Amino acid sequence: MATIWVNEQLDPTGIVYACIACLDETAAQDCHQSWLSNLSDEQKQQGWSAQLRTVESWDEVPVNALKLSF
Numbered sequence: 001m002a003t004i005w006v007n008e009q010l011d012p013t014g015i016v017y018a019c020i021a022c023l024d025e026t027a028a029q030d031c032h033q034s035w036l037s038n039l040s041d042e043q044k045q046q047g048w049s050a051q052l053r054t055v056e057s058w059d060e061v062p063v064n065a066l067k068l069s070f
Contacts, residue, residue: 001056006065007031012047019065021058027068028052 005028009018018035022028035050055061 004055004058004061005029006053006055006061007035008051008053008062009035010049010051016062016064017048019062020068021055021061021065022068024068 002023003025004021004023005025006019006021007028008016011017020028020031022031029052032050032052039048039050058067061067
């Protein structure tokens with residue numbers, strides 16, 4: 001099974017605001033770093049966050065995710 005990298009941007013209540021999933025670890029890490037660096041200090045204080053996690057099946061990726069085949 002392939003590892004699928006899931007980037008999620010979460011609002012202060014923990015709801016997924018944006019999600020991108022892909023098979024390429026380097027692309028996933030780059031996306032995650034971009035999301036982290038683009039969060040303003042105000043957003044961070046409000047509770048916005050970005051997380052990177054892995055799953056083993058596309059069925060485990062949130063339905064609203066942008067799914068990239070690389």
